[in-house]
Amino acid sequence: MPKGVQPTAEQVNEVKTRFLQNLAAEPPAVPFHPSDLARIKDSDVWITQLLEAYKLDVEKAIIRLRQNCEWRQSFGTNDINETNVNQEYLNDGEIFVHNQDKDGMPLLIVNMSKHNKNKNQEDLIRVMVYWVERIQHETNYSKKITLFMDMTDAGLGNLDLDYIKAIIGLFETKYPNAPNYIVVHDLPFLLNAAFKIVKGFMPPEALEILKVTTKKDINEYVDKDNCLKVWGGNDDYVYKFQAK
Structure with a gap:
């Protein structure tokens, strides 16, 4: 970018x-x-x-x-550190950082198939802030972040528009220059209508860097070695939290 x-x-x-x-x-x-x-x-x-x-x-x-x-x-x-955020959410693999995009920017992955509305939104945002701050400290504030919304296997039960609004709001106002891309990957047909609503409350700057991908074109933004197998890539990584 x-x-x-x-x-x-x-x-x-x-x-x-x-x-x-x-x-x-x-x-x-x-x-x-x-x-x-x-x-x-x-x-x-x-x-x-x-x-x-x-x-x-x-x-x-x-x-x-x-x-x-x-x-x-x-x-x-x-x-904020790994001891004072919600431990369940830190370890369950809904939000984590792994690999990088084609520009060398870290991927902040949100696995929406692991989300449900019963989760505490503020606790989830605190986990997200933990990861953003960790990336920024580790890179001395020199790198942007690609927000990778992994929609693989997500269904209507995982849909939470308020949560997605909160994520977009976090980057729009608190970290406005952090995102390199916002990638929405493997969006199920069932969620197309909801995605149109999401696009409606995204600011113009976010829409400029929004990329909707499938297994066929994900490698335009993330190469095969940095793609998880579930995205059609070569990486068989399974998330397990590692402290700094």
């Missing part, structure tokens, strides 16, 4: 300077996490990615940066 238009050093500095000035003038009720403030002060990566995501809109980047810091503080994002 080609990157968007690169921001200038002046634009990055304007976001950084004005964010810090606003923070001093209107401090939050609960201070932002020191790690997030250090990322803003000591590096340009986060601000650069926000400016890319918002097409160099400085005002929007400043607002979103503050909103993201507020969310990360309230959600406890910096303190």
